[in-house]
Amino acid sequence: MANLDSLFHGFVVALTMQHVMLMMVGVLLGILVGVLPGLGAPNGVTLLLPLTYTMDPVGAIILLTSMYWGALFGGSTTSILFNIPGEPSSVATTFDGHPMAKQGRAIQALSFAFLSAGFGAMVGVIVTTLLSGWVTSFALQFSSPEFFAVYFLAFASFVGLSAAQPSKTIVSILLGFAFATVGMDTISGSLRLTFGFDELLRGISFLIVVIGLFGIGELLLTMEEGLKFEGVRAKVSLAGVLETLVRMPRYWVALIRGSLIGVWMGITPGGPTAASFMSYGLAKRFSRRREHFGTGEPEGIIAPEAADHGAGTAAMLPMLALGIPGSATAAVMMGGLMIWGLNPGPMLFIERPDFVWGLIASMYIGNVVAVILVLATVPLFASILRIPFAIIGPLIVVVCFIGAWTVGASKPDLWLALIFGIVGYVFKKLDYPIAPLVLALVLGDKAEDAFRQSMLMSQGSLNIFFSNPLVGTITTLAIILVTWPFWAGLMRRVHLLRIRQPKVIE
Amino acid sequence: MDNERALISRASMEVATALVTGGVGAAVIWGAAEHDIGWGDSGPGSGYFPFRIGILIILASLTNLVLALRRRGFGNEVFVTNAQMRSVLAFGLPILGFVVLSLFLGLYVAAILYLAFVMIFQGGYRPLFAIGLAFAVAVAMRLIFPIWFKVPLLTGPIEALLGLY
Amino acid sequence: MIPKVINAQRALGFAASAAMALVLGTAPAFAQAEWKPTKPVEFVGAAGAGGGTDIFARAVQLAIQNNKLIDQPILVSNKGGGSGAETFVYVKAAEGDGHKLAFGTSNLYTLPMVAKVAFKHTDFMPVAAMVFDEFILWTKGDAPYNDYKSFTTAAKAASGPFKMAGALSKDTDQTLTRLIEKDTGAKFVYIPFKSGGEASVQLTGGHVQSHVNNPSESVGHWKAGQLKALCVFSKERMAEGPKVTPTQSWHDIPTCKEQGAGIEAYQMPRTVALPPGTPQATVDFWAGVLKKVTETPEWKDYLTRTAQTGRFMAGSNLKAFIDEDEKRTRKVYEEEGWLVN
Structure with a gap:
């Protein structure tokens, strides 16, 4: 196995004292930027980039990727503790993570999240190592129709889940799609739905919407039950972390399914956001404890976290080999590669094997380092919830608005965050589901671009979505999932008929 | 003062929300109408999806409105009480x-x-x-x-x- | 082994810069004493992170930082919303502030023509055009075409139209595609992607027949033999240098004109602009700094690595160039019916 040989060589490169130190620094800095919604991974990496100009490329990429892992973990932390997802990919973690933390089980929620994230990442790296050659050529088969089919599949596996009134779910999804179309249209190059406001040029930012809908909306809702200006009484100890570790294997199905979905979406590349929603959706659909989802069910944390990190790591390989960044953070890192004098592309593997395999090896070590460090911080973070609400509540508000400001340094964004906060409050009280809105907002414009690119390619014929076995399979799967309630109903009816039939004869 | 008294009833809030979302739908249609809303040789124009999304938002909002008005089923269900507000x-x-x-x-x-x-x-x-x-x-x-x-x-x-x- | 290569490049850069200094004499003395940045400086890139504009801004940052050309730290951010319009709106709002510089391309003056945005290129104080990026006609590595003529003839004869991928809509790539169509009578279906990198992967995967990426956007795939460079849209061949692929250096790519194309040259300037109302002394200060940047080894390195053509313009030269290029582009856009302003 030539790959294992190269990997071994990579470990030799990555496992120096200096590199392990860089990993630890990177992870810790990453956690710091991850828990502050205003900073986040892209900002952190952007900031460190100039420092790396004088470093050797292997050390530099190790520092930046470790920061990225740390920030991903930090993002899950705020999702669970405060219901504020720092990255689109940790939205799905809020659904069960936050309820669990509110019940005083923050330690368990955080530990479940970090352990499954670490597991997902590990699966991602292993697949990357074993299949590096195949992954790239597979990714090359993806064009716009395949992209559209993948987004459609992610969407189909998530929607139709909520118990809400269908017309409310529809309004929610459509609002998300409508917000996604604001700003520059890639295909026609014209500005849409900006109504002449310069502030809307860049579109409606995901971060502002979730800060409002999730963060501020949740706070307002909490306040309704009176000014409970006291902290959540939670037992905070390292033992809770170990207990969770022991309980982890019980959820192996969700864990493995989540990781595989993540790896698949990372390679295809549908991305971590689509992966986490899809994984949550499928876990809920096929779980025996379906009705407990949304109330603090461990599977509801494990599924999206494993998928999120599985996708994040699996996406690194296509990025290096094709030169396509899978996320904003990855895009900044690619800029770094060019500055260090490396050209992302297939030749990178041949010209600089020390760099590529050093990076892959550092992903093994870095993720282990990250999981250990982040688990050690769990008691610290969980005890934040014990701070009286009269202090932590307004602090969260301040942090939320700092986050809203840093998105685009524009004043109207502060109003927008406040408005979305009120919308979030009203929607929750009236049982309008919020998650579909966020998913539609994140995937909407990508899906529309992919769809219209496909239509340009096929001159307006929808047959392109069945034009080869790959796209045909994904599209068919998506259609089956979207019509699942219908099939399930049909099967039930057939089943009932079968039972009744004999009785009729009698 | 009665703290448990309803300040806003659920039904009226449902109606108000449906009207607002419908209004957003109308704005989306208005904004989309500036662009090509047809489906040409090269697929859908830049206003095609927003225009239809706007129409669907209005239809779904109308459904919500009708349900809220007709059902009144929320009966005396409360959106917020005085104390909560x-x-x-x-x-x-x-x-x-x-x-x-x-x-x-x-x-x-x-x-x-x-x-x-x-x-x-x-x-x-x-x-x-x-x-x-x-x-x-x-x-x-x-x-x-x-x-x-x-x-x-x-x-x-x-x-x-x-x-x- | 590898560090040696880098050192060699550095040394080459030093030699080149020394030669340049000899030819040009000492840089003109700008009135630097009058204005100096007093707080951290912001370089705002009018495109997404990791793209050509981002790397341009970072290369300038690197050269300034390593040679200590200014005392204040520099932050590079990217505001790529609205195809970069976000940057210009942001910088326009910082009226008179010499600490915010917009890094862009020709989009500084072409964007206001095709999108309803609340700025004109004349609002800004242009500082410099530092480098010109080339456009190359690329096809898949195993495609049966070897030059401009054979490719466009095949495109003309094809039963289904050829697909041309590119970055963004109504921008440089699509404009050049239209120019090729007018030149040859071939028809292409232009498919816009978010970046040149994405377009390049689509071509590598065989989903489209060609694109007109800048050299740096496709060099990785070219090296691997997945793409073939047919010709470059420039008056002269690109600078001589070491072989990039086993058989070719950038200089070995023929110009499209050599191959009988009617397009004289098509290049994209990389520009730096200051907010409206910035005092002339500040503009001069930055022009001086950027001029010095072009003399650093880091800059030479950047030019070589991204295969761009260095050409520094400032002051009245720059204004004249922008006016002329604006007029030429406006004509094309008018014919295509893209103009909104």
Whole structure:
């Protein structure tokens, strides 16, 4: 196995004292930027980039990727503790993570999240190592129709889940799609739905919407039950972390399914956001404890976290080999590669094997380092919830608005965050589901671009979505999932008929 | 005063929300109509999807409206009671004040005033403690954002006077 | 082994810069004493992170930082919303502030023509055009075409139209595609992607027949033999240098004109602009700094690595160039019916 040989060589490169130190620094800095919604991974990496100009490329990429892992973990932390997802990919973690933390089980929620994230990442790296050659050529088969089919599949596996009134779910999804179309249209190059406001040029930012809908909306809702200006009484100890570790294997199905979905979406590349929603959706659909989802069910944390990190790591390989960044953070890192004098592309593997395999090896070590460090911080973070609400509540508000400001340094964004906060409050009280809105907002414009690119390619014929076995399979799967309630109903009816039939004869 | 009395009924809030979402739908249609809303040789135009999304939003909002009006099934279900509304406003109005202050005085000053206000008047902390903590937060904001991570925050006239950026 | 290569490049850069200094004499003395940055400086890139504009801004940052050309730290951010319009709106709002520089391309003056945005290129104080990026006609590595003529003839004869991928809509790539169509009578279906990198992967995967990426956007795939460079849209061949692929250096790519194309040259300037109302002394200060940047080894390195053509313009030269290029582009856009302003 030539790959294992190269990997071994990579470990030799990555496992120096200096590199392990860089990993630890990177992870810790990453956690710091991850828990502050205003900073986040892209900002952190952007900031460190100039420092790396004088470093050797292997050390530099190790520092930046470790920061990225740390920030991903930090993002899950705020999702669970405060219901504020720092990255689109940790939205799905809020659904069960936050309820669990509110019940005083923050330690368990955080530990479940970090352990499954670490597991997902590990699966991602292993697949990357074993299949590096195949992954790239597979990714090359993806064009716009395949992209559209993948987004459609992610969407189909998530929607139709909520118990809400269908017309409310529809309004929610459509609002998300409508917000996604604001700003520059890639295909026609014209500005849409900006109504002449310069502030809307860049579109409606995901971060502002979730800060409002999730963060501020949740706070307002909490306040309704009176000014409970006291902290959540939670037992905070390292033992809770170990207990969770022991309980982890019980959820192996969700864990493995989540990781595989993540790896698949990372390679295809549908991305971590689509992966986490899809994984949550499928876990809920096929779980025996379906009705407990949304109330603090461990599977509801494990599924999206494993998928999120599985996708994040699996996406690194296509990025290096094709030169396509899978996320904003990855895009900044690619800029770094060019500055260090490396050209992302297939030749990178041949010209600089020390760099590529050093990076892959550092992903093994870095993720282990990250999981250990982040688990050690769990008691610290969980005890934040014990701070009286009269202090932590307004602090969260301040942090939320700092986050809203840093998105685009524009004043109207502060109003927008406040408005979305009120919308979030009203929607929750009236049982309008919020998650579909966020998913539609994140995937909407990508899906529309992919769809219209496909239509340009096929001159307006929808047959392109069945034009080869790959796209045909994904599209068919998506259609089956979207019509699942219908099939399930049909099967039930057939089943009932079968039972009744004999009785009729009698 | 009856704290459990309904300030706003669920039914009326349902109606109001449906009207607002319908209004958003109308705005989307209006904005989309500026663009090509047809499906040509090269597939859908740039207004094709927004236009139809707008129409569907209005249809779904109408459904919500009709359900809310007809069912009245929410019966006497309450959206917020007096007591709840008071709690929400007690928390929400300072946030509004914080946003307005930020626009004029910058995020630092607004954060200090807002934090001190909430901690003293709602949390019942000693003024010295609250003000000290509020300043500590502002210092942390300044260290973390513009100084360590080079992300400038909104500043106002007071920072300009002090020569800070 | 590898560090040696880098050192060699550095040394080459030093030699080149020394030679340049000899030819040009000492840089003109700008009135630097009058204005100096007093707080951290912001370089705002009018495109997404990791793209050509981002790397341009970072290369300038690197050169300034390593040679200590200014005393204040520099932050590079990217505001790519609205195809970069976000940057220009942001910088326009910072009236008179010499600490915010917009890094862009010709989009500084072409964007306001095709999108309803609240700025004109004349609002800004242009500082410099530092480098010109080339456009190359690329096809898949195993495609049966070897030059401009054979490719466009095949495109003309094809039963289904050829697909041309590119970055963004109504921008340089699509404009050049239209120019090729007018030149040859071939028809292409232009498919816009978010970046040149994405377009390049689509071509590598065989989903489209061609694109007109800048050299740096496709060099990785070219090296691997997945793409073939047919010709470059420039008056002269690109600078001589070491072989990039086993058989070719950038200089070995023929110009499209050599191959009989009617397009004289098509290049994209990389520009730096200051907010409206910035005092002339500040503009001069930055022009001086950027001029010095072009003399650093880091800059030479950047030019070599991204295969761009260095050409520094400032002051009245720059204004004249922008006016002329604006007029030429406007004509094309008018014919295509893209103009909105």
